[in-house]
Amino acid sequence: MPTSRNPSVETWGRRGPEVVRRNVEAVDSALANLHEVTVPDEVTANRRRPPTVPEDAPDFVQKVTRLLMEGQGDKLPVSAFPIDGTWPTGTSQYEKRSIAQDIPIWESDLCVQCNFCAMICPHTAIVSKVFEPEAGKGAPDTFEAVPETHTPELVGLDYRIQVAPEDCTGCGLCVEVCPAKDRTQPKRKAINMRPLEDHREAEASNLAFLRSVPDVPRERIPRDFKSLPLLIPLFEYSGACAGCGETPYIRLLTQLLGDRLLLANATGCTSIYGGNLPTTPYTVNADGRGPTWNNSLFEDAAELGLGMRMGLNKLVGRARQLLEDMKSNLPAALYRDLTGPCATLDETAMAARREAVGRLRDWLADQQGPEVNELASLADELCPKSVWVIGGDGWAYDIGYGGLDHALASGQNLKLLVLDTEVYSNTGGQQSKATPMGAVAKFAAAGKETRKKDLGLLAMSYGHVYVAQIAMQSHSNQASKALQEAENYDGPALIIAHSPCIAHGYDLLHSPAQQKRAVDSWAWPLYRFDPRRTPEGLPPLQLDSVRQKVPMKAYMQEEARFRMLELRDPQRYEQLAAAASDAANEQRELYMQLAGIHFEPHERLNNPDTGAEHHD
Amino acid sequence: MTDLTTQWLGLNLCSPLVVGASPLTDDLDALKACVDAGAGAVVMHSLFEEQLVAEQMAAHRFIDSRINTDAEARSFFPESDVFAMGSSSYLKRLEQLQSSLDVPVIASLNGISPGGWTQHARELEEAGASAIELNLYDLATDPSDTAITLEQRQLKVVRSVVQQVSIPVSVKLSPFYSALPSFVAGLEAAGAHGLVLFNRFYQPDMDLDELELSREVVLSTNAELPVRLHAMAMLFNRTGLEMAASGGVHTGDDAAKAILSGATVVQVVSALLAEGPSALARITDEMTQRLSAMGYTSLVEARGALSLDNAPNARTWERLNYARLLQGWQSMR
């Protein structure tokens, strides 16, 4: 056997002697522990590989998805694909990877029902759920539930934290943020990482049971940040990196907007883990409805979303027109129920609207004529929908910026969510205009010299755009508020979301603490800019971060992208760190002034009628 | 006026007041100001064995382990052999301080395993360090680890560092030894040239709200000085090693007391961090005034004047126990 010592030095020498020593030690102990395995003359095992997808998976998953997962996609005939370009969602649940060695196991006696674990999980692999105690009957023996005792609105329901053992990546974030500790043994929390093999079977059947338990009506769940994770997530088990900081934002969005969400997705990580092949994490609720997702290119997501919005406006306009034309024949109550106010976040109104659309369909079934048929095909458009554009910083700050700007300027009711990892993550860490000063990235190997573009400020300059900067791993309250304010705003909104990523070079287990440092150092200030405040005489900009609580370096020193520069060129690092600190100070001064600006209360005069869909 | 020049580890210093190991190493302007204010030498913050290892392993784990693992991206950082995770940035800093400061620069090493890291001592010498301060810190948590094995391990570390270099090596100790004089004799035999008494640590504390441990930098006060004075007074004349005081020096009187108990050099850190480099000028002035007023013309005259060997009521150094003091008071009646 050739000695592998020299390759260790060649490959790892640049990292230092300790890395070489450990690699050599690993090789040596591998050699020392070799033992012979005798291969029997004939096959004696009677175990078989488990099927790629479970036997109860839907037909499409058996016939198409399975082959894609097995790498046999080329064998599929064109006739196997849906004819209209659509693709079924809800398929990631059939791709059981079981990649974690340890998974979180719940200790119900300690749990304080804060739902932080479910809020932060990048893979929706741990969920919190409330349900009628009756519905828990017939559960597996290991399925434990406790009365919900922390939210007055939910009294009488049962509560359970459930891991998806075969979808968990073992990142540990849920345990990291769990605040509940055993008083005599504080190492023991309300969830603890335990070996997958000890719990896999039991938790898999618990999960299957929990998924079959009916959800309580959406309007029962309060919309504060602690309760939001109780809403059913329609984005689950994505293939993002363990610990990814982008995915929780998307999951939260699907929890807030559920089946009324239309997504235009820029190409990038979001479209890779969010896309349809071989499986898609976007899924449907018990009624079979879920987000609609589309991806065109990298650069045109905002335009795609704008087109979706304007197309929807046309359809809604036409449906309303038809409704008006039939008003004299329609039962008055039905007409009223189809035209009253209905905001996408108003669950009671949305449920009533869906029910009214059902009645409209029943009524239309008894009518005759081409317009009747047309309205029947458009009836669903009477339920308001929300269009969100999702993409990374490479799209929003750089390559798709023109389109993003165009979409904001349009004044349309369109929301843009920028998952800002401060580099092109998916292609391997190239700098973007969102890369902060002093960070090492591809094409900025000596550390980026210029400031991060202030995308939020550019958007604020329009005056009619709702803008927020958020950081949900550490400040989920402010993030939840901003997402809901943006959705409720009848116009364009831009949300810039701090997204920890493996391209930052640290253990993402620490991302909640590190993100807090980013906020506290003003590397990532939190704010909300709401144009609705201006007519009231209030400054539209509200700073959710005020003071600089830790020095910029306290944030920078924790990530390899900054440390690489510090180690290579300490002087340049000092200069850039000082310049980054100055930049943050200047930005803070400017923002404080904007947040202190005074307007006289006034009517908005030339509120442009954009023809956008207003929440009637 | 007292002549402040002194000899420490064979180096000629213009003053016994020395900037101790601290983050000031990273602030060239502050160090220059300290030297202008009269500092006799500068000790750099430590090059930590633990940190060197952690840094290399972190880079390995978060950069190297992600190379060629993704269908979309070959890696997530620029080609990484352009920088090395090791002592190089420390060495660069050392060279920079050496060339921009007019006083000796002493490098500091911290580690406990007698392994390969001691080779960094040679790198420090080659980069121009005037001396090495070796910070020994070892915490026994294993019940089978006796005081003797621990001390033997530390002496081995000292020997291996001393063997690597031809510049003098001083050893910085923690205050927790049951028989300090005998251990110090061992250090002398191992080839050390000086002692720094004592190290001071991050203070682990408890966060009772979160039910977890916390760690904070708490600057010293001069309440921490007496334990240093005591150790130096006990060792003066009983060891061939020169002594530096470290810990709790905030005023000129504090520095004077350190010298009177036997210190050759007096290190200052907390006062500088709290007050800035001007603290050095203040302490120098106060100390000089005090020593001059006491009639000392040189530091040699003052050094150890109140040590166990020289103090008029020297037994006070030994009578630390309340019970005995009470007895003494009773017998006075």
Ligand SMILES: Cc1cc2nc3c(=O)[nH]c(=O)nc-3n(C[C@H](O)[C@H](O)[C@H](O)COP(=O)(O)O)c2cc1C
């Ligand atoms: C923030 C800080 C960092 C320090 N870093 C080191 C170090 O790297 N190596 C070391 O040997 N001592 C270090 N020390 C200890 C000081 O050198 C000194 O021994 C101790 O602070 C007592 O002196 P003082 O009372 O004057 O502060 C540090 C102290 C502080 C406050």
Ligand code: SF4
């Ligand atoms: S370990 Fe990570 S992936 Fe698994 S449940 Fe917890 S947060 Fe989710």
Ligand code: SF4
């Ligand atoms: S984070 Fe911990 S305490 Fe909070 S809901 Fe999850 S398991 Fe319970």
Ligand code: SF4
């Ligand atoms: S590269 Fe970054 S943004 Fe992309 S999936 Fe991985 S962690 Fe998430």
